[in-house]
Amino acid sequence: MKKLIAANWKLQKSPKETEAYFRAWATEAEDLGAVDFVFFPPATNLEAAARSGSVSFGAQNCYFEKSGAFTGEISASVAKEIGAEWILLGHSERRSLFFETNEMISKKLRLVHELGLQPMLCVGESLEEREGEVTEMVLRKQLTESLQGLKTGSELTVAYEPVWAIGTGRVAGPDQVAHAHAFVREVLIELGFGNSRILYGGSVKADNAGPLSKISHVDGFLVGGASLEPSSFAAIAKACL
Numbered sequence: 704m705k706k707l708i709a710a711n712w713k714l715q716k717s718p719k720e721t722e723a724y725f726r727a728w729a730t731e732a733e734d735l736g737a738v739d740f741v742f743f744p745p746a747t748n749l750e751a752a753a754r755s756g757s758v759s760f761g762a763q764n765c766y767f768e769k770s771g772a773f774t775g776e777i778s779a780s781v782a783k784e785i786g787a788e789w790i791l792l793g794h795s796e797r798r799s800l801f802f803e804t805n806e807m808i809s810k811k812l813r814l815v816h817e818l819g820l821q822p823m824l825c826v827g828e829s830l831e832e833r834e835g836e837v838t839e840m841v842l843r844k845q846l847t848e849s850l851q852g853l854k855t856g857s858e859l860t861v862a863y864e865p866v867w868a869i870g871t872g873r874v875a876g877p878d879q880v881a882h883a884h885a886f887v888r889e890v891l892i893e894l895g896f897g898n899s900r901i902l903y904g905g906s907v908k909a910d911n912a913g914p915l916s917k918i919s920h921v922d923g924f925l926v927g928g929a930s931l932e933p934s935s936f937a938a939i940a941k942a943c944l
């Protein structure tokens with residue numbers, strides 16, 4: 704399976720900056736056909752991503768209804784009309800800052816699947832949970848509750864992102880990554896989603912991506928900070944070749 708490397712820009716870049724990024728990206732990505740990429744720009748820049756014509760992209764979130772009286776929400780079906788192929792769901796910032804629950808994420812996942820879009824589901828434990836030795840329990844609960852009601856075997860990508868490693872410069876150690884990914888795989892098999900790709904996320908950069916990419920069950924990365932420049936994002940992919 705090809706590695707998948709995803710860029711999460713969070714609330715960064717304007718439509719103009721998005722277009723400039725993808726112009727530069729076309730050159731950076733010339734020799735990177737061995738890797739799959741997906742970009743998650745802010746929802747306001749999806750049209751700009753679509754105009755670039757050559758990248759796979761998606762929204763960082765969506766609501767679990769297609770339309771209606773839901774002020775401020777993002778419609779997955781409109782994202783699809785714009786050309787999005789993916790929706791990122793359950794990112795730890797959505798969970799902690801915007802109070803998303805596994806129940807909400809499961810409704811979103813079902814809609815995303817119904818629309819034929821590809822979901823990327825984020826899971827991961829907080830520092831407190833890791834130190835309290837409940838990481839496995841937390842991951843199992845997030846996966847089980849989020850995948851509730853989703854047809855088994857549906858296309859799915861999971862991003863394991865330990866919350867304490869996101870944007871902190873603190874990467875999980877190889878043993879921690881190996882253990883967590885093997886555990887996520889085990890739970891996904893139990894739940895009927897064993898073929899999913901499992902990405903690692905949390906302070907991934909060119910200098911740590913190579914060794915991380917060799918760990919079994921690490922099928923790619925979800926990258927925040929280091930995805931904001933085309934050259935540093937491309938360097939992550941090069942480190943995996």
Ligand code: PGA
Pocket residue numbers: 711864868869870871872904905906907925926927928929
């Ligand atoms: P980071 O973010 O690479 O800046 O740690 C990862 C993420 O939030 O998905």
